[in-house]
Amino acid sequence: MSTDSPNRQDPEETARRSIGARRNPASQEAILDAAEAVLEEGGIAGFSIEAVARRARAGKPTIYRWWPHRTALMLDVYKRFKNAKAFPDTGSLRGDLVSFLGDHLLGFWHGSLCGTVYRAVVAEAQTDQEAAKVLNAYHDERMAHSVQIVDRAKSRGEVPQDTDGELIIGLVVSYAWHKLLLGQVEEAMEKVPRVVEVILKGVPGYRG
Amino acid sequence: MSTDSPNRQDPEETARRSIGARRNPASQEAILDAAEAVLEEGGIAGFSIEAVARRARAGKPTIYRWWPHRTALMLDVYKRFKNAKAFPDTGSLRGDLVSFLGDHLLGFWHGSLCGTVYRAVVAEAQTDQEAAKVLNAYHDERMAHSVQIVDRAKSRGEVPQDTDGELIIGLVVSYAWHKLLLGQVEEAMEKVPRVVEVILKGVPGYRG
Amino acid sequence: MSTDSPNRQDPEETARRSIGARRNPASQEAILDAAEAVLEEGGIAGFSIEAVARRARAGKPTIYRWWPHRTALMLDVYKRFKNAKAFPDTGSLRGDLVSFLGDHLLGFWHGSLCGTVYRAVVAEAQTDQEAAKVLNAYHDERMAHSVQIVDRAKSRGEVPQDTDGELIIGLVVSYAWHKLLLGQVEEAMEKVPRVVEVILKGVPGYRG
Amino acid sequence: MSTDSPNRQDPEETARRSIGARRNPASQEAILDAAEAVLEEGGIAGFSIEAVARRARAGKPTIYRWWPHRTALMLDVYKRFKNAKAFPDTGSLRGDLVSFLGDHLLGFWHGSLCGTVYRAVVAEAQTDQEAAKVLNAYHDERMAHSVQIVDRAKSRGEVPQDTDGELIIGLVVSYAWHKLLLGQVEEAMEKVPRVVEVILKGVPGYRG
DNA sequence: GCGTAACCGAGACGGTACGTCGGGTCTTCCG
DNA sequence: CGGAAGACCCGACGTACCGTCTCGGTTACGC
Numbered sequence: 001m002s003t004d005s006p007n008r009q010d011p012e013e014t015a016r017r018s019i020g021a022r023r024n025p026a027s028q029e030a031i032l033d034a035a036e037a038v039l040e041e042g043g044i045a046g047f048s049i050e051a052v053a054r055r056a057r058a059g060k061p062t063i064y065r066w067w068p069h070r071t072a073l074m075l076d077v078y079k080r081f082k083n084a085k086a087f088p089d090t091g092s093l094r095g096d097l098v099s100f101l102g103d104h105l106l107g108f109w110h111g112s113l114c115g116t117v118y119r120a121v122v123a124e125a126q127t128d129q130e131a132a133k134v135l136n137a138y139h140d141e142r143m144a145h146s147v148q149i150v151d152r153a154k155s156r157g158e159v160p161q162d163t164d165g166e167l168i169i170g171l172v173v174s175y176a177w178h179k180l181l182l183g184q185v186e187e188a189m190e191k192v193p194r195v196v197e198v199i200l201k202g203v204p205g206y207r208g
Numbered sequence: 209m210s211t212d213s214p215n216r217q218d219p220e221e222t223a224r225r226s227i228g229a230r231r232n233p234a235s236q237e238a239i240l241d242a243a244e245a246v247l248e249e250g251g252i253a254g255f256s257i258e259a260v261a262r263r264a265r266a267g268k269p270t271i272y273r274w275w276p277h278r279t280a281l282m283l284d285v286y287k288r289f290k291n292a293k294a295f296p297d298t299g300s301l302r303g304d305l306v307s308f309l310g311d312h313l314l315g316f317w318h319g320s321l322c323g324t325v326y327r328a329v330v331a332e333a334q335t336d337q338e339a340a341k342v343l344n345a346y347h348d349e350r351m352a353h354s355v356q357i358v359d360r361a362k363s364r365g366e367v368p369q370d371t372d373g374e375l376i377i378g379l380v381v382s383y384a385w386h387k388l389l390l391g392q393v394e395e396a397m398e399k400v401p402r403v404v405e406v407i408l409k410g411v412p413g414y415r416g
Numbered sequence: 417m418s419t420d421s422p423n424r425q426d427p428e429e430t431a432r433r434s435i436g437a438r439r440n441p442a443s444q445e446a447i448l449d450a451a452e453a454v455l456e457e458g459g460i461a462g463f464s465i466e467a468v469a470r471r472a473r474a475g476k477p478t479i480y481r482w483w484p485h486r487t488a489l490m491l492d493v494y495k496r497f498k499n500a501k502a503f504p505d506t507g508s509l510r511g512d513l514v515s516f517l518g519d520h521l522l523g524f525w526h527g528s529l530c531g532t533v534y535r536a537v538v539a540e541a542q543t544d545q546e547a548a549k550v551l552n553a554y555h556d557e558r559m560a561h562s563v564q565i566v567d568r569a570k571s572r573g574e575v576p577q578d579t580d581g582e583l584i585i586g587l588v589v590s591y592a593w594h595k596l597l598l599g600q601v602e603e604a605m606e607k608v609p610r611v612v613e614v615i616l617k618g619v620p621g622y623r624g
Numbered sequence: 625m626s627t628d629s630p631n632r633q634d635p636e637e638t639a640r641r642s643i644g645a646r647r648n649p650a651s652q653e654a655i656l657d658a659a660e661a662v663l664e665e666g667g668i669a670g671f672s673i674e675a676v677a678r679r680a681r682a683g684k685p686t687i688y689r690w691w692p693h694r695t696a697l698m699l700d701v702y703k704r705f706k707n708a709k710a711f712p713d714t715g716s717l718r719g720d721l722v723s724f725l726g727d728h729l730l731g732f733w734h735g736s737l738c739g740t741v742y743r744a745v746v747a748e749a750q751t752d753q754e755a756a757k758v759l760n761a762y763h764d765e766r767m768a769h770s771v772q773i774v775d776r777a778k779s780r781g782e783v784p785q786d787t788d789g790e791l792i793i794g795l796v797v798s799y800a801w802h803k804l805l806l807g808q809v810e811e812a813m814e815k816v817p818r819v820v821e822v823i824l825k826g827v828p829g830y831r832g
Numbered sequence: 833g834c835g836t837a838a839c840c841g842a843g844a845c846g847g848t849a850c851g852t853c854g855g856g857t858c859t860t861c862c863g
Numbered sequence: 864c865g866g867a868a869g870a871c872c873c874g875a876c877g878t879a880c881c882g883t884c885t886c887g888g889t890t891a892c893g894c
Contacts, residue, residue, distance in 0.1 A: 024865070024866065027865090027866070027867095044334055044335050045335050045336060045337075048853085048854060048855085049854080049855075049856085050853080050854055050855080051854090057867085058866080058867070058868095059866065059867045059868055059869075060855090060856080060857090060868090060869090061856090061857080061858080061866080061867085061868090062865085062866055062867070064856070064857085065865085065866085092416070093414070093416065094416055119334045120334060120335075122331075122334065122389055123330075123331040123332075123334035123335055124331075125389070126252055126327045126328060126330065126331035126389065127252050127253050127328075127331060128253065132391060135390075136390060136391070139390060157415075158414065158415060158416065159411055159413055159414050159415075160412070160413040163411060163412070163413065164402070167399065167402060167403065167406060168406070168411060170383070170386070171379065171382075171383060171403070171406065171407075173386065174379075174382040174383045174385065174386035174387075175378070175379060175382045177382065177385065177386050177389070178378070178381065178382035178385050178386065179382075181330060181333070181334065181385070181389075182343075182344060182347060183340060183344070191375065194372070194375060195375065195379070198375060198376070198379065198407060198410070199379075199406060199407070199410065199411065200410050200411055200414050200416055201410035201411075201414065201416065202406070202407065202408050202409035202410035203367055203371060203376060203407070203408055203409075204368070204371070205367055205368040205371065206301070206366065206367050206408050206409065207365075207366060207367075208300070208301065208302055208366065208408055208409065223845085223846065224845070224846075225844090225845060225846080225883075225884055225885080226843080226844045226845035226846085226883075226884045226885060226886090227844075227845085227884080227885055227886075228842085228843075228844075228884075228885035228886030228887080229841085229842045229843035229844060229885075229886060229887090230843080230844070230885090230886075231844075232844065232845070235844085235845070235846090256874085256875055256876085257875080257876075257877085258874075258875055258876080259875090261846095265846075266845085266846065266847095267845070267846045267847055267848090268846095268847090268876090268877080268878090269844095269845090269846090269847090269877090269878075269879085269880095270844075270845065270846070272877070272878085273844075273845095432871070432872080433857075433858055433859080433870090433871060433872080434857075434858045434859060434860095434869080434870045434871035434872085435858080435859055435860080435870075435871085436858075436859035436860035436861080436868085436869075436870070436871095437859075437860065437861085437867085437868045437869035437870060438859090438860075438868095438869080438870070439870070440870065440871065443870085443871070443872095460750055460751050461751045461752065464848080464849060464850085465849080465850075465851085466848075466849055466850080467849090469872095473872080474871085474872070475871070475872045475873055475874085476850090476851075476852090476873095477851090477852075477853085477870095477871090477872090477873090478870075478871065478872075480851070480852085481870080481871095508832070509830070509832065510832055535750045536750060536751075538747075538750065538805055539746075539747040539748075539750035539751060540747075541805070542668055542743045542744060542746065542747035542805065543668050543669050543744075543747055544669060545669075548807060551806075552806060552807070555806060573831075574830065574831060574832065575827055575829055575830050575831075576828065576829040579827060579828070579829065580818070583815065583818060583819065583822060584822070584827060586799070586802070587795065587798075587799060587819070587822065587823075589802065590795075590798040590799045590801065590802035590803075591794070591795060591798045593798065593801065593802050593805070594794070594797065594798035594801050594802065595798075597746060597749070597750065597801070597805075598759075598760060598763060599756060599760070607791065610788070610791060611791065611795070614791060614792070614795065614823060614826070615795075615822065615823070615826065615827070616826050616827055616830050616832055617826035617827075617830065617832065618822070618823065618824050618825035618826035619783055619787060619792060619823070619824055619825075620784065620787070621783055621784040621787065622717070622782065622783050622824050622825065623781075623782060623783075624716070624717065624718055624782065624824055624825065640840070640841080641839090641840055641841075641888080641889055641890080642838080642839040642840035642841085642888080642889050642890060642891095643839075643840085643889080643890060643891080644837095644838075644839070644889075644890035644891035644892080645836090645837055645838035645839060645890075645891060645892075646838075646839070646890090646891075647839080648839070648840070651839090651840070651841095672879080672880060672881085673880075673881075673882085674879075674880055674881080675880090677841095677842095681841080681842095682840085682841070682842095683840070683841045683842055683843080684842090684843090684881095684882080684883090685840090685841090685842095685882090685883080685884085686839080686840065686841075688882070688883085689839085689840095
């Protein structure tokens, strides 16, 4: 991903220049690469527009021109990872949810930079009004996409037609968020089947 | 809570002084009051040690002396609200969970400053390693306290003795966090009974 | 000198902005003006980068960008006064030295801000290693310039060719420094002719 | 001098206590020792009341009680060195002045801590009004003492009775100050005889 | 012989200033 | 017109000392 900019740190490299009155894709790539690298090296705390600009050998205004907020930039970094987004149909709701929670959420965040990026975006959204909007929009879009899992279950007849898909997916996503933000992604991955089980069938042995 | 310091903004008020080689409670109160006020007026974005110091008419070093991080200060502000912490025994696990989620978590965060403070703490923990430790410690302590709800249900015979209380409480807390961090506390409050229902009894009509 | 910035204290004045990727002369002028004003009002003790920045409506980093030390800034203030630096040729070594000591050193320092600035620079150089270097460099440069007085005397035939100009000028400068740093510039001015006389002809009536 | 407090850095040493309603000489000694040590280790820049108090294991008020200014403290440190203050009578004014400048001033300042202390005092006097008074008083007292050199020369018949002793001594002291404050004490020591020669007999070969 | 006054250490207090970092804006110059 | 470069103002960061104050304890002196 960032392999196409091997000499970024070389200050003697011939600078990118304007390519006329239009967006220079090389600059955008370099900036995203730099953002990624900065996040990897310095973590969330070390992430700043200044640092990205330095690293990308770009001017700050160039970044601000195309990304209004740090958040927008982070989300773009995040999205570069999120290309294989189709949820595989495992044939059952339980399987789909286990895969969704274990692979698509926790597994995706675990280890890689993605978890860090997403944590940063969420954190930013608490501080900045604009960031919150961006995050909410992204979240809504992903939710709308993810309820397909429940829709598939409906068409299979596993759940009634009036099942509240958002609530179920919401519970799963909530669990993932919670563990991500507490830095407990790894521990959470072991519990995935039990979590899905509780959501689907309730507390085992509950007599209410 | 902060009503006992009515003249804080009066610059002519006789300044607080040292009361010897020990912590001055008046200063600590004033700082917490100021932190609260700053959060109320400026939100998370406007919260800074400088602003708190100015407002409290205190020196920055006095703040840093007693609170190593912004997070520690925020958590102390948060804790001042959290005095009535006993969970009322409603007589049933369902009732207890509804009360816990609806009153103790969402209800507590809703409207008041608490939600803002907690959001800020969570956000800070994403950025700062030390803050994360502080938040995790607090979270663990609250979790340990909250599983009492499930323990009570066990003694009532509502759930088996080997029920994983942490998982159940964890799901409830996760849901609350998620909604808090998305700024959807109010919307979430309506769904409380249905959320509890799903956690206790699973997806209605699920045939797995 | 600072008369061209009459409204500096008006906070409603439109702020200076960047004029591109190069030093903004207006800012530099404003900072020097402010430094001068701060020194005038608060004396050496009141002189701080913070105060200058406040007064100049400039950011501290802008000052630190261009002047690494307080000393460098003070020396620049000092130099703004030192434009008419030619020593008038009075036709005799005695006359030149009297003029040098009385007009160029003591007279220049007397009353005006210059004495204060120079005292500050010297004081700073005692504390700060970097400041000492800056002061020494300036001092060497001035000394090299001032020995011209003796050189002229040599070409006039007043003194032998092997006369140690530095020693003579050094004695004169030493006397001025001493009186400046003791706050006795005014008293010293009366003694100028006698001091020069002793340096040139020795202690009157000495039989050694 | 400071050898009588060998365990100063041992924190387990039993602390000094009050010895009743009077000054504790042990504390005063410890503070002067500490001041000396701090100056030796950190130079002028590292000298602060805090540092001295820490080092002396004394309370800041104890220092402020007995020395109103940093300057007063420094001067006391300085004076501890200045016990052998008698000027040896070398039998001639030239010899006395060479000894005074070379041994009593430059030689005394050279290498040892004294030069540092005196530089600090002079620097402080530029900033602080009170310090200036203290320094002036000390300077006047030393001057009054030093003119004895010229008085002796008068009684020897080397110079006329109306010779301005202060001016001559002043020139010598000025030269020493100048070199001290420029950090050129060592270089200056070589020039001592020539400086005295010029002061006594004027510029060699001058025909005015 | 007992209160009290002054000293001692310790360290917190409100402050000021330090020097640095980053934010977001602006302008110039080059292609 | 895009893009780099970098200066601009601003504000917050966390630290070091400042000089003052109050404390609890200790000792010597005067009543």
